Amino acid sequence: MAEESAVEVTYCAGWDPGSRKPVGVMSVDAARKRDSAGEPYAVLLTADARPRALLQIDWGRHYLGLFLFDEHSRRDRAFDYRELEPGLLDLRHYEQWRYASADEPEFPERAWHFTLTARPDSDTAGVQLDHHGLFQTSHDIPERHRTLRRAPFGDWTAYADGRMLGFKRSAGGAGDVTLVPARHKEDQGHREAPTPLWRAPSGMRPRDLQAMFTPGSRFSDTELGTAIVTEPEPARMLRLPTGAVIAADPGTLRGSDEPFTVMVPAGDYPVLIGGMRWESEGWNETTAAMLRILDKPTTSWELAVRPGQDIRLLGDDEFYGFGVDTGMGAFLDASGRDALAAAYEHRQQSDAWDDDKETEIADPNSATNLIAYPSGRGDGSYPVWIGRTADGEVTCLVADMLVLHDMKPLPPTAPDITVFLTPTPTGSGVRPEPKPADPEATAEFLTTVAASIEAKQEQVSRR
Secondary structure, three states, X not given: OOHHHEXXXXXXXXXXXXXXXEEOOEOHHHHHHHHHHOOOEEEEEEEOOEEEEEEEEEHHHOEEEEEEEOOOOOEEEEEEEEEEEOOEEEEEEEEEEEOOXXXXXXXXXXXXXXXXXXXXXXXXXXXXXXXXXXXEEEEEOOHHHOEEEOOOOOOHHHOOOOOOOOOOOOOOOOOOOEXXXXXXXXXXXXXXXXXXXXXXXXOOOOOOOOHHHOOOOEEEEXXXXXXXXXXXXXXXXXXXXXXXXXXXXXXXXXOOOOOOOOOOOOEEEEEEEEEEEEOOOOOEEEEEEEXXXXXXXXXXXXXXXXXXXXHHHOOOOOOOEEEEOOOEEEEEEHHHHHHHHXXXXXXXXXXXXXXXXXXXXXXXXXOEEXXXXXXXXXXXXXXXXXXXXXXXXXXXXXXXXOOOOOOEEEOOOOOOOOEEEOOOOOOOOOOOOOOOOOHHHHHHHHHHHHHHHHHHHHHHHOO
């Protein structure tokens, strides 16, 4: 094996882009324990005293991140994989940067930046190029380039092989490398930092949902001042003959509005509309709507999802929600969806319609109704959170208008001690056995896609 193909392996907590050095160096045994426990750690691959690749691994969050470095020790390519099935990694995101000079900092705001977002159930990926303007389109991506086999601990070239690490292909073929331990000493005094160097991408987490329905709770907004939670307004009882709950815009109800995967016992349940007032302003706002199923303490929350939605695919602060186009949201039973959609449209066209007062639409034939509520600050997309007791019973569903989500709670607001749970994904059937390509072939394919999108952008700009 040629000397130039030797690659040193450093196990660490992460990478410091400022000093361009690994932080929290640990032994191979410590890293192996973290790997087995599903705890986050990082692997740095270096050659000739220069970083070549950085792996960020958190199997507890089903995540593998891979960064490749340029000759100036800046990350210029990033691969985001999620383990959706045991042993199989699905490509979720790919990013590529170009730097204008040798001293340009990493990830500049104004730079050539390509992004590809893939889905495990689609051969088409969304792509965008930010270069002299934002250009967005789609591109076909075969499944072999969207999947990767999960390798045993220590087999790091299964994710970044010789060509990806900057070595030329040997006369015999792929240009293998030899992995050797780096000459770093373990950081015996290393402790988990208060602010981690990195974390796996994860979806939005709920905040202070109980406080939204506790009168007198207070929140601080940097622009508008202090928000004070008011007494929640009771709406009508929601009739759920099947227990299959839909949250949707009542003005645009359609067949694609599917019920959540979590069912509740059939019955009639109260709906509460949460609100707040600005201490120094002259208006109130709707903050949330709660469908209360059980009058017991809520100890945990999870994101309500529909069939086929998998929160392991979500990026930072992303969520699956229901869309709003008419400024209103609603809860209803799935069995009355079509009839209630027609009844709501008819009511809107009626001269007697008053959307400030009427919150219920009923259909006597299906024995269902919908309870409508203002969607916070208007149109957009809003998550629904499912509350559970310590024993796992469903206590409520909360449609969060995200008005208070980014505000800071103030006394006397009680601390939020609930936990967030990950719902078990529901599969849509047996997936055909994929045949992943090798990582080098996928890396070259993605680079080619980026180049083709750049050419397409230039072609469009010349028209």
